[in-house]
Amino acid sequence: MALLDLLGRRWALRILWELRDGPVPTFRELQQRCDNVSSSVLSERVRELRGAGIVSETGFELTDAGRELLTVLGPVDAWAKRWAKRARPPA
Amino acid sequence: MALLDLLGRRWALRILWELRDGPVPTFRELQQRCDNVSSSVLSERVRELRGAGIVSETGFELTDAGRELLTVLGPVDAWAKRWAKRARPPA
DNA sequence: CGGGATCCCCGACGATACTG
């Protein structure tokens, strides 16, 4: 699955997360929100997400597809949280 | 998200996929189905999936949680397929 | 048959410096 190839990469989901509530004004701002990730990596990741049609070509915001993705990912996230609680403490 | 840490790893999803229709009899068999992945990697991945409660502790089959995961992943997969068609040919 | 122990390699990531 190529999608995981993308989302599995470092900071990819974080970027999605940071853009979830609307556009982020500047590159540097996004960089700061992402724990000051290296500009090289951030730039590369954003480029990939743009290529995938998930992030807008101009500016730093999600496309419709990006928001859709967030939606389908919701249940997975929810499941992951429940899963974490029962699977993590396998004393 | 730790879940992606797991599923993003190589062969993890493939293993889920290969177990989707029921147990696979032997380690070697699963290995063959997974493109003859190295035993070291397969062993490690299965161990991780077991630790996550996704694969049964004994034998090579999904747990209830594993099947649940497959379920929530369904919509994501569906979305990914649609996404692939419109995003891939960005001629 | 299941899977641990080793060794090797490559690519992702990160830091830094730099340009328009």
Added chain:
DNA sequence: CAGTATCGTCGGGGATCCCG
């Protein structure tokens, strides 16, 4: 400010051998 170029590292993945 946005983004690229370069370089070093670190770890995951793969191949292979081998044991219980």
